[in-house]
Amino acid sequence: MTQETATIRNNSTGEEAEFSLLKGTVGTPVVDVSNLNKQLGLFTFDPGFMSTASCKSAITYIDGEQGILLYRGYPIDQLAEKCSFLEVAYLLMNGELGNQQEQAEFEHEIGQHAMLHEAMHGFIDGFHYDAHPMAMMVGIVGSLSAFYHSELNMNDPEHRRISAMRMLAKMPVIATACHRHSIGYPFVYPRADLSYCENFLNMMFSLPSQKYIDKDNYIDPIAVNALNLLFILHADHEQNASTSTVRLASSTGANPYACIAAGIGALWGPAHGGANEAVLSMLEEIGSVDRIPEFIAKAKDKNDPFRLMGFGHRVYKNFDPRATIIRKACYEVLESTSAQDPLFDLAIALEKFALEDEYFVEKKLYPNVDFYSGIIYKALNIPVDMFTVMFTIARTAGWVSHWLEMMAEPGQRIGRPRQVYTGKNLRNV
Ligand code: CMC
Numbered sequence: 001m002t003q004e005t006a007t008i009r010n011n012s013t014g015e016e017a018e019f020s021l022l023k024g025t026v027g028t029p030v031v032d033v034s035n036l037n038k039q040l041g042l043f044t045f046d047p048g049f050m051s052t053a054s055c056k057s058a059i060t061y062i063d064g065e066q067g068i069l070l071y072r073g074y075p076i077d078q079l080a081e082k083c084s085f086l087e088v089a090y091l092l093m094n095g096e097l098g099n100q101q102e103q104a105e106f107e108h109e110i111g112q113h114a115m116l117h118e119a120m121h122g123f124i125d126g127f128h129y130d131a132h133p134m135a136m137m138v139g140i141v142g143s144l145s146a147f148y149h150s151e152l153n154m155n156d157p158e159h160r161r162i163s164a165m166r167m168l169a170k171m172p173v174i175a176t177a178c179h180r181h182s183i184g185y186p187f188v189y190p191r192a193d194l195s196y197c198e199n200f201l202n203m204m205f206s207l208p209s210q211k212y213i214d215k216d217n218y219i220d221p222i223a224v225n226a227l228n229l230l231f232i233l234h235a236d237h238e239q240n241a242s243t244s245t246v247r248l249a250s251s252t253g254a255n256p257y258a259c260i261a262a263g264i265g266a267l268w269g270p271a272h273g274g275a276n277e278a279v280l281s282m283l284e285e286i287g288s289v290d291r292i293p294e295f296i297a298k299a300k301d302k303n304d305p306f307r308l309m310g311f312g313h314r315v316y317k318n319f320d321p322r323a324t325i326i327r328k329a330c331y332e333v334l335e336s337t338s339a340q341d342p343l344f345d346l347a348i349a350l351e352k353f354a355l356e357d358e359y360f361v362e363k364k365l366y367p368n369v370d371f372y373s374g375i376i377y378k379a380l381n382i383p384v385d386m387f388t389v390m391f392t393i394a395r396t397a398g399w400v401s402h403w404l405e406m407m408a409e410p411g412q413r414i415g416r417p418r419q420v421y422t423g424k425n426l427r428n429v
Pocket residue numbers: 048237240270271272273275299300306307308309310311312313314315363365368369370
Protein backbone atom coordinates (compact mmCIF):
# COMPACT_ATOMS: atom_id res chain seq x y z
CA MET A 1 0.00 0.00 0.00
CA THR A 2 1.36 3.45 -0.87
CA GLN A 3 1.98 5.77 2.02
CA GLU A 4 -0.52 8.65 2.03
CA THR A 5 1.12 12.06 2.13
CA ALA A 6 0.36 15.77 2.41
CA THR A 7 2.31 18.41 0.51
CA ILE A 8 3.45 21.61 2.21
CA ARG A 9 4.45 24.49 -0.04
CA ASN A 10 6.32 27.59 1.04
CA ASN A 11 4.73 30.23 -1.17
CA SER A 12 7.55 32.72 -0.56
CA THR A 13 10.23 30.42 -1.99
CA GLY A 14 8.14 28.08 -4.13
CA GLU A 15 9.76 25.09 -2.37
CA GLU A 16 7.52 22.19 -1.48
CA ALA A 17 7.91 18.83 0.17
CA GLU A 18 5.81 15.77 0.93
CA PHE A 19 5.12 14.60 4.44
CA SER A 20 3.69 11.28 5.62
CA LEU A 21 0.15 11.11 6.94
CA LEU A 22 0.00 9.08 10.15
CA LYS A 23 -3.25 7.23 10.76
CA GLY A 24 -4.27 5.88 14.13
CA THR A 25 -6.78 3.07 14.64
CA VAL A 26 -9.51 5.74 14.40
CA GLY A 27 -9.45 9.53 14.38
CA THR A 28 -8.18 12.44 12.33
CA PRO A 29 -5.06 11.79 10.17
CA VAL A 30 -1.92 13.56 11.40
CA VAL A 31 0.76 15.15 9.20
CA ASP A 32 4.19 14.05 10.38
CA VAL A 33 6.10 17.35 10.31
CA SER A 34 9.11 16.12 12.28
CA ASN A 35 11.31 16.63 9.17
CA LEU A 36 9.75 19.97 8.16
CA ASN A 37 12.72 22.02 9.31
CA LYS A 38 15.20 19.67 7.59
CA GLN A 39 13.23 19.69 4.33
CA LEU A 40 11.86 23.23 4.10
CA GLY A 41 13.69 25.21 6.79
CA LEU A 42 10.39 25.98 8.57
CA PHE A 43 8.86 25.39 11.99
CA THR A 44 5.13 25.13 12.80
CA PHE A 45 3.34 27.54 15.15
CA ASP A 46 0.50 26.10 17.23
CA PRO A 47 0.10 27.71 20.66
CA GLY A 48 -2.18 25.68 22.90
CA PHE A 49 -1.63 22.65 20.63
CA MET A 50 -4.88 23.36 18.77
CA SER A 51 -3.87 21.10 15.84
CA THR A 52 -0.82 19.24 17.10
CA ALA A 53 -0.46 15.62 18.23
CA SER A 54 2.43 15.41 20.70
CA CYS A 55 2.84 11.63 20.78
CA LYS A 56 1.45 8.25 19.75
CA SER A 57 -0.61 6.56 22.45
CA ALA A 58 -2.77 3.43 22.74
CA ILE A 59 -4.45 4.32 26.04
CA THR A 60 -7.45 6.63 25.54
CA TYR A 61 -9.45 7.77 22.52
CA ILE A 62 -11.79 10.78 22.38
CA ASP A 63 -14.09 11.80 19.55
CA GLY A 64 -15.10 15.30 20.57
CA GLU A 65 -17.80 15.72 17.92
CA GLN A 66 -19.54 12.47 18.77
CA GLY A 67 -18.95 12.70 22.53
CA ILE A 68 -17.09 9.37 22.61
CA LEU A 69 -14.54 8.46 25.28
CA LEU A 70 -12.83 5.06 25.23
CA TYR A 71 -10.27 3.67 27.68
CA ARG A 72 -8.27 0.98 25.84
CA GLY A 73 -11.24 0.63 23.48
CA TYR A 74 -13.95 0.28 26.14
CA PRO A 75 -16.67 3.01 26.27
CA ILE A 76 -16.62 5.06 29.46
CA ASP A 77 -20.31 4.38 30.25
CA GLN A 78 -19.73 0.60 30.24
CA LEU A 79 -16.68 0.89 32.46
CA ALA A 80 -18.56 3.24 34.81
CA GLU A 81 -21.41 0.77 35.09
CA LYS A 82 -19.49 -2.49 35.38
CA CYS A 83 -16.06 -1.85 36.89
CA SER A 84 -14.37 -0.60 40.01
CA PHE A 85 -11.76 2.16 39.86
CA LEU A 86 -8.91 -0.29 40.46
CA GLU A 87 -10.16 -2.53 37.62
CA VAL A 88 -10.07 0.53 35.36
CA ALA A 89 -6.61 1.46 36.67
CA TYR A 90 -5.38 -2.07 35.85
CA LEU A 91 -6.88 -1.73 32.36
CA LEU A 92 -5.24 1.65 31.73
CA MET A 93 -1.84 0.49 32.96
CA ASN A 94 -1.81 -2.96 31.36
CA GLY A 95 -3.94 -2.60 28.23
CA GLU A 96 -6.47 -5.32 29.13
CA LEU A 97 -8.91 -5.91 31.96
CA GLY A 98 -7.33 -8.27 34.48
CA ASN A 99 -8.78 -11.74 35.10
CA GLN A 100 -9.88 -12.51 38.64
CA GLN A 101 -6.44 -13.61 39.80
CA GLU A 102 -4.55 -10.78 38.07
CA GLN A 103 -6.93 -8.22 39.54
CA ALA A 104 -6.69 -9.74 43.03
CA GLU A 105 -2.88 -9.67 42.87
CA PHE A 106 -2.93 -6.07 41.60
CA GLU A 107 -5.18 -4.95 44.45
CA HIS A 108 -3.11 -6.87 47.01
CA GLU A 109 0.01 -5.12 45.74
CA ILE A 110 -1.68 -1.72 45.90
CA GLY A 111 -2.47 -2.51 49.55
CA GLN A 112 1.21 -3.41 50.15
CA HIS A 113 2.45 -0.09 48.72
CA ALA A 114 -0.08 2.14 50.46
CA MET A 115 1.90 2.87 53.64
CA LEU A 116 3.89 6.10 53.77
CA HIS A 117 7.37 6.26 55.25
CA GLU A 118 6.87 7.61 58.78
CA ALA A 119 9.24 10.46 58.00
CA MET A 120 6.72 11.75 55.44
CA HIS A 121 4.49 12.80 58.32
CA GLY A 122 7.19 15.27 59.30
CA PHE A 123 6.95 16.85 55.84
CA ILE A 124 3.19 17.14 56.14
CA ASP A 125 3.45 18.63 59.63
CA GLY A 126 5.72 21.30 58.20
CA PHE A 127 2.83 22.89 56.32
CA HIS A 128 0.78 25.65 57.86
CA TYR A 129 -2.73 24.49 58.79
CA ASP A 130 -4.35 26.68 56.11
CA ALA A 131 -2.12 25.57 53.21
CA HIS A 132 -4.24 24.64 50.20
CA PRO A 133 -4.27 20.81 49.98
CA MET A 134 -3.19 20.98 46.30
CA ALA A 135 -0.09 22.94 47.36
CA MET A 136 0.59 20.22 49.92
CA MET A 137 0.04 17.50 47.29
CA VAL A 138 2.61 19.06 44.93
CA GLY A 139 5.15 19.23 47.77
CA ILE A 140 4.51 15.84 49.34
CA VAL A 141 4.34 13.87 46.07
CA GLY A 142 7.48 15.67 44.89
CA SER A 143 9.19 14.73 48.15
CA LEU A 144 8.56 11.03 47.43
CA SER A 145 11.44 11.43 44.99
CA ALA A 146 13.70 12.00 47.98
CA PHE A 147 12.62 8.62 49.38
CA TYR A 148 12.78 6.68 46.11
CA HIS A 149 15.60 7.84 43.89
CA SER A 150 19.05 6.30 44.07
CA GLU A 151 17.83 2.68 43.82
CA LEU A 152 15.55 3.45 40.86
CA ASN A 153 16.71 2.00 37.55
CA MET A 154 14.47 3.62 34.97
CA ASN A 155 15.69 1.20 32.29
CA ASP A 156 14.21 -1.72 34.22
CA PRO A 157 10.49 -2.25 33.41
CA GLU A 158 9.92 -3.85 36.82
CA HIS A 159 11.33 -0.78 38.61
CA ARG A 160 9.04 1.40 36.51
CA ARG A 161 6.02 -0.78 37.26
CA ILE A 162 6.70 -0.65 41.02
CA SER A 163 7.06 3.15 40.87
CA ALA A 164 3.67 3.41 39.14
CA MET A 165 2.04 1.08 41.69
CA ARG A 166 3.52 3.06 44.57
CA MET A 167 2.15 6.28 43.16
CA LEU A 168 -1.37 4.93 42.73
CA ALA A 169 -1.32 3.28 46.16
CA LYS A 170 -0.01 6.24 48.12
CA MET A 171 -2.06 9.02 46.52
CA PRO A 172 -5.23 8.62 48.68
CA VAL A 173 -3.07 8.21 51.79
CA ILE A 174 -1.21 11.46 51.09
CA ALA A 175 -4.46 13.23 50.16
CA THR A 176 -6.26 12.30 53.37
CA ALA A 177 -3.18 13.04 55.48
CA CYS A 178 -3.07 16.55 53.97
CA HIS A 179 -6.74 17.08 54.81
CA ARG A 180 -6.40 15.78 58.38
CA HIS A 181 -3.35 17.94 58.93
CA SER A 182 -5.35 21.00 57.92
CA ILE A 183 -8.07 20.25 60.49
CA GLY A 184 -5.64 19.13 63.18
CA TYR A 185 -6.74 15.47 63.28
CA PRO A 186 -4.32 12.55 63.64
CA PHE A 187 -3.40 10.66 60.46
CA VAL A 188 -5.23 7.41 59.80
CA TYR A 189 -3.22 4.52 58.36
CA PRO A 190 -4.44 2.57 55.32
CA ARG A 191 -5.96 -0.84 56.05
CA ALA A 192 -5.31 -3.97 54.03
CA ASP A 193 -8.88 -5.25 54.59
CA LEU A 194 -10.56 -2.27 52.90
CA SER A 195 -10.99 -1.54 49.20
CA TYR A 196 -9.37 1.52 47.60
CA CYS A 197 -12.43 3.77 47.98
CA GLU A 198 -13.39 2.37 51.41
CA ASN A 199 -9.86 3.09 52.56
CA PHE A 200 -10.12 6.64 51.29
CA LEU A 201 -13.36 7.22 53.23
CA ASN A 202 -11.94 5.58 56.35
CA MET A 203 -8.71 7.63 56.27
CA MET A 204 -10.65 10.79 55.53
CA PHE A 205 -13.50 10.54 58.02
CA SER A 206 -12.83 7.92 60.71
CA LEU A 207 -12.57 9.13 64.28
CA PRO A 208 -13.65 11.46 65.58
CA SER A 209 -16.41 12.14 63.03
CA GLN A 210 -17.09 8.47 62.12
CA LYS A 211 -18.78 9.73 58.97
CA TYR A 212 -19.61 6.77 56.71
CA ILE A 213 -18.17 4.20 59.13
CA ASP A 214 -20.31 2.71 61.91
CA LYS A 215 -19.15 0.75 64.93
CA ASP A 216 -19.10 -2.52 62.94
CA ASN A 217 -16.82 -0.95 60.37
CA TYR A 218 -19.64 -0.81 57.87
CA ILE A 219 -18.75 1.73 55.20
CA ASP A 220 -21.67 3.30 53.36
CA PRO A 221 -21.84 1.62 49.89
CA ILE A 222 -23.51 4.71 48.39
CA ALA A 223 -20.43 6.78 49.15
CA VAL A 224 -18.11 3.99 47.95
CA ASN A 225 -20.00 3.61 44.66
CA ALA A 226 -20.10 7.37 44.07
CA LEU A 227 -16.34 7.62 44.61
CA ASN A 228 -15.67 4.68 42.30
CA LEU A 229 -17.73 6.35 39.61
CA LEU A 230 -16.06 9.76 39.94
CA PHE A 231 -12.59 8.20 40.01
CA ILE A 232 -13.36 6.17 36.85
CA LEU A 233 -14.67 9.23 34.99
CA HIS A 234 -11.57 11.23 35.90
CA ALA A 235 -9.02 8.43 35.46
CA ASP A 236 -7.67 9.43 32.06
CA HIS A 237 -8.34 11.88 29.25
CA GLU A 238 -5.53 11.38 26.73
CA GLN A 239 -3.10 14.30 26.20
CA ASN A 240 -4.71 16.87 28.55
CA ALA A 241 -2.57 19.61 30.13
CA SER A 242 -1.47 17.69 33.23
CA THR A 243 -0.76 14.43 31.37
CA SER A 244 1.22 16.35 28.76
CA THR A 245 3.12 18.01 31.63
CA VAL A 246 3.96 14.61 33.10
CA ARG A 247 5.12 13.41 29.67
CA LEU A 248 7.22 16.52 29.04
CA ALA A 249 8.88 16.35 32.47
CA SER A 250 9.47 12.60 32.03
CA SER A 251 11.10 13.14 28.63
CA THR A 252 14.12 14.55 30.48
CA GLY A 253 14.51 11.30 32.42
CA ALA A 254 13.54 12.98 35.69
CA ASN A 255 12.48 11.06 38.78
CA PRO A 256 8.89 9.77 38.24
CA TYR A 257 7.54 11.21 41.51
CA ALA A 258 8.89 14.64 40.55
CA CYS A 259 7.17 14.27 37.14
CA ILE A 260 3.83 13.42 38.77
CA ALA A 261 4.27 16.40 41.11
CA ALA A 262 4.63 18.57 37.98
CA GLY A 263 1.37 17.06 36.67
CA ILE A 264 -0.38 17.87 39.95
CA GLY A 265 0.73 21.49 39.62
CA ALA A 266 -0.74 21.66 36.09
CA LEU A 267 -3.98 20.01 37.20
CA TRP A 268 -4.56 22.61 39.91
CA GLY A 269 -5.40 25.44 37.48
CA PRO A 270 -9.08 26.44 37.18
CA ALA A 271 -9.07 25.84 33.41
CA HIS A 272 -8.25 22.16 34.16
CA GLY A 273 -8.81 20.17 37.37
CA GLY A 274 -9.30 23.25 39.53
CA ALA A 275 -12.61 23.80 37.72
CA ASN A 276 -14.58 21.58 40.13
CA GLU A 277 -13.62 23.81 43.07
CA ALA A 278 -14.24 26.92 40.94
CA VAL A 279 -17.74 25.69 39.95
CA LEU A 280 -18.79 25.44 43.58
CA SER A 281 -17.39 28.89 44.38
CA MET A 282 -19.19 30.26 41.31
CA LEU A 283 -22.53 28.68 42.27
CA GLU A 284 -22.18 30.07 45.79
CA GLU A 285 -21.40 33.49 44.36
CA ILE A 286 -24.43 33.39 42.03
CA GLY A 287 -26.50 32.36 45.04
CA SER A 288 -29.99 32.34 43.51
CA VAL A 289 -31.74 31.61 40.21
CA ASP A 290 -32.73 35.25 39.64
CA ARG A 291 -29.02 36.24 39.43
CA ILE A 292 -28.23 33.78 36.61
CA PRO A 293 -28.79 36.28 33.73
CA GLU A 294 -26.33 38.70 35.36
CA PHE A 295 -23.59 36.04 35.46
CA ILE A 296 -24.36 34.77 31.95
CA ALA A 297 -23.93 38.36 30.73
CA LYS A 298 -20.57 38.58 32.56
CA ALA A 299 -19.42 35.32 30.94
CA LYS A 300 -20.25 36.73 27.49
CA ASP A 301 -18.61 40.11 28.10
CA LYS A 302 -15.18 40.14 26.39
CA ASN A 303 -14.00 42.84 28.81
CA ASP A 304 -14.83 40.71 31.84
CA PRO A 305 -12.43 37.84 32.68
CA PHE A 306 -15.30 35.85 34.25
CA ARG A 307 -16.05 32.51 32.55
CA LEU A 308 -18.82 30.09 33.29
CA MET A 309 -16.84 27.46 35.17
CA GLY A 310 -17.65 23.87 34.26
CA PHE A 311 -18.59 24.92 30.73
CA GLY A 312 -16.65 24.34 27.53
CA HIS A 313 -13.97 21.89 26.56
CA ARG A 314 -11.08 21.89 24.13
CA VAL A 315 -12.08 18.53 22.66
CA TYR A 316 -15.81 18.03 23.29
CA LYS A 317 -17.85 20.23 20.96
CA ASN A 318 -21.17 18.43 21.34
CA PHE A 319 -21.39 16.95 24.80
CA ASP A 320 -19.01 15.58 27.41
CA PRO A 321 -20.02 11.91 27.89
CA ARG A 322 -18.67 12.07 31.45
CA ALA A 323 -21.03 14.96 32.24
CA THR A 324 -24.04 12.90 31.08
CA ILE A 325 -23.10 10.05 33.43
CA ILE A 326 -22.30 12.33 36.35
CA ARG A 327 -25.47 14.40 36.00
CA LYS A 328 -27.54 11.23 36.42
CA ALA A 329 -25.38 10.18 39.38
CA CYS A 330 -25.97 13.57 41.03
CA TYR A 331 -29.70 12.86 41.21
CA GLU A 332 -29.08 9.38 42.61
CA VAL A 333 -26.54 10.44 45.22
CA LEU A 334 -28.57 13.42 46.43
CA GLU A 335 -31.67 11.24 46.63
CA SER A 336 -29.98 8.38 48.45
CA THR A 337 -28.04 10.55 50.89
CA SER A 338 -31.18 12.67 51.42
CA ALA A 339 -28.87 15.65 50.97
CA GLN A 340 -30.93 18.63 49.90
CA ASP A 341 -28.62 20.88 47.99
CA PRO A 342 -30.03 24.14 46.67
CA LEU A 343 -26.78 24.51 44.69
CA PHE A 344 -27.76 21.48 42.61
CA ASP A 345 -31.10 23.10 41.72
CA LEU A 346 -29.19 26.26 40.89
CA ALA A 347 -26.77 24.28 38.70
CA ILE A 348 -29.66 22.70 36.78
CA ALA A 349 -31.23 26.15 36.24
CA LEU A 350 -27.88 27.62 35.14
CA GLU A 351 -27.28 24.73 32.75
CA LYS A 352 -30.75 25.20 31.18
CA PHE A 353 -30.24 28.95 30.81
CA ALA A 354 -26.80 28.61 29.21
CA LEU A 355 -27.84 25.81 26.84
CA GLU A 356 -30.57 28.07 25.46
CA ASP A 357 -28.30 31.09 25.12
CA GLU A 358 -27.13 31.94 21.60
CA TYR A 359 -23.52 32.63 22.68
CA PHE A 360 -23.10 29.22 24.32
CA VAL A 361 -24.91 27.43 21.46
CA GLU A 362 -22.83 29.14 18.79
CA LYS A 363 -19.52 28.45 20.55
CA LYS A 364 -20.57 24.87 21.35
CA LEU A 365 -20.05 25.34 25.08
CA TYR A 366 -21.62 22.50 27.08
CA PRO A 367 -21.34 21.49 30.72
CA ASN A 368 -18.21 19.40 31.27
CA VAL A 369 -17.55 16.69 33.87
CA ASP A 370 -16.63 19.21 36.51
CA PHE A 371 -19.87 21.11 36.36
CA TYR A 372 -21.39 18.29 38.43
CA SER A 373 -18.53 16.48 40.19
CA GLY A 374 -18.32 19.05 42.99
CA ILE A 375 -21.99 18.62 43.81
CA ILE A 376 -21.47 14.91 44.43
CA TYR A 377 -18.30 15.53 46.44
CA LYS A 378 -20.19 18.08 48.51
CA ALA A 379 -22.99 15.58 49.15
CA LEU A 380 -20.30 13.17 50.38
CA ASN A 381 -19.00 15.80 52.83
CA ILE A 382 -15.71 16.28 50.99
CA PRO A 383 -14.53 19.84 51.69
CA VAL A 384 -14.47 22.15 48.65
CA ASP A 385 -10.70 22.67 48.71
CA MET A 386 -10.26 18.88 48.44
CA PHE A 387 -12.23 18.60 45.16
CA THR A 388 -9.18 18.96 42.91
CA VAL A 389 -7.28 16.59 45.20
CA MET A 390 -9.98 13.99 44.42
CA PHE A 391 -9.32 14.56 40.71
CA THR A 392 -5.59 14.09 41.42
CA ILE A 393 -6.15 10.68 43.02
CA ALA A 394 -8.17 9.54 40.00
CA ARG A 395 -5.92 11.02 37.31
CA THR A 396 -2.86 9.33 38.85
CA ALA A 397 -4.07 6.14 37.10
CA GLY A 398 -3.85 7.99 33.76
CA TRP A 399 -0.57 9.75 34.51
CA VAL A 400 1.25 6.56 35.46
CA SER A 401 -0.19 4.71 32.45
CA HIS A 402 1.13 7.40 30.10
CA TRP A 403 4.44 7.45 31.91
CA LEU A 404 4.78 3.65 31.61
CA GLU A 405 3.82 3.84 27.92
CA MET A 406 6.33 6.55 27.03
CA MET A 407 9.17 5.08 29.09
CA ALA A 408 8.77 1.75 27.26
CA GLU A 409 8.92 3.43 23.84
CA PRO A 410 12.28 3.09 22.07
CA GLY A 411 13.97 6.23 20.71
CA GLN A 412 12.37 8.66 23.18
CA ARG A 413 13.51 12.25 22.75
CA ILE A 414 13.45 15.15 25.12
CA GLY A 415 10.36 17.36 24.59
CA ARG A 416 11.63 20.68 23.37
CA PRO A 417 9.28 23.03 21.46
CA ARG A 418 10.49 25.89 19.25
CA GLN A 419 9.36 29.51 19.42
CA VAL A 420 8.74 32.57 17.29
CA TYR A 421 11.26 35.04 18.76
CA THR A 422 9.74 38.53 19.05
CA GLY A 423 12.44 40.22 21.16
CA LYS A 424 15.20 42.65 20.16
CA ASN A 425 17.65 41.60 17.46
CA LEU A 426 21.40 41.51 18.22
CA ARG A 427 22.58 44.81 19.71
CA ASN A 428 25.62 46.03 21.63
CA VAL A 429 25.74 47.24 25.24
N1 CMC B 1 -17.49 30.71 29.59
C1 CMC B 1 -17.60 31.69 28.66
N2 CMC B 1 -16.98 31.68 27.46
C2 CMC B 1 -16.21 30.61 27.18
C3 CMC B 1 -16.06 29.53 28.09
C4 CMC B 1 -16.73 29.62 29.33
N3 CMC B 1 -16.61 28.63 30.22
N4 CMC B 1 -15.25 28.60 27.56
C5 CMC B 1 -14.88 29.07 26.35
N5 CMC B 1 -15.48 30.27 26.13
C6 CMC B 1 -15.38 31.07 24.89
C7 CMC B 1 -14.03 31.79 24.84
O1 CMC B 1 -14.12 33.08 25.39
C8 CMC B 1 -13.75 31.80 23.36
O2 CMC B 1 -14.49 32.84 22.78
P1 CMC B 1 -13.90 33.62 21.46
O3 CMC B 1 -13.85 32.58 20.39
O4 CMC B 1 -14.90 34.69 21.22
O5 CMC B 1 -12.55 34.12 21.85
C9 CMC B 1 -14.36 30.48 22.85
O6 CMC B 1 -15.40 30.16 23.80
C10 CMC B 1 -13.37 29.33 22.78
O7 CMC B 1 -12.73 29.25 24.04
P2 CMC B 1 -11.21 28.87 24.24
O8 CMC B 1 -10.72 29.40 25.54
O9 CMC B 1 -10.45 29.26 23.00
O10 CMC B 1 -11.32 27.31 24.25
P3 CMC B 1 -10.20 26.34 24.76
O11 CMC B 1 -10.41 25.06 24.06
O12 CMC B 1 -8.86 26.98 24.66
O13 CMC B 1 -10.52 26.20 26.34
C11 CMC B 1 -11.52 25.48 28.37
C12 CMC B 1 -11.25 25.15 26.89
C13 CMC B 1 -12.07 24.23 29.05
C14 CMC B 1 -10.21 25.84 29.06
C15 CMC B 1 -12.53 26.65 28.44
O14 CMC B 1 -13.75 26.27 27.85
C16 CMC B 1 -12.76 27.12 29.88
O15 CMC B 1 -12.01 27.95 30.39
N6 CMC B 1 -13.83 26.57 30.58
C17 CMC B 1 -14.06 26.89 31.95
C18 CMC B 1 -13.14 26.09 32.84
C19 CMC B 1 -13.54 24.63 32.92
O16 CMC B 1 -14.69 24.29 33.15
N7 CMC B 1 -12.53 23.73 32.82
C20 CMC B 1 -12.72 22.30 33.00
C21 CMC B 1 -12.48 21.51 31.75
S1 CMC B 1 -13.06 19.80 31.95
C22 CMC B 1 -12.02 19.15 33.16
C23 CMC B 1 -10.69 18.79 32.63
O17 CMC B 1 -10.62 17.85 31.81
O18 CMC B 1 -9.71 19.42 33.03
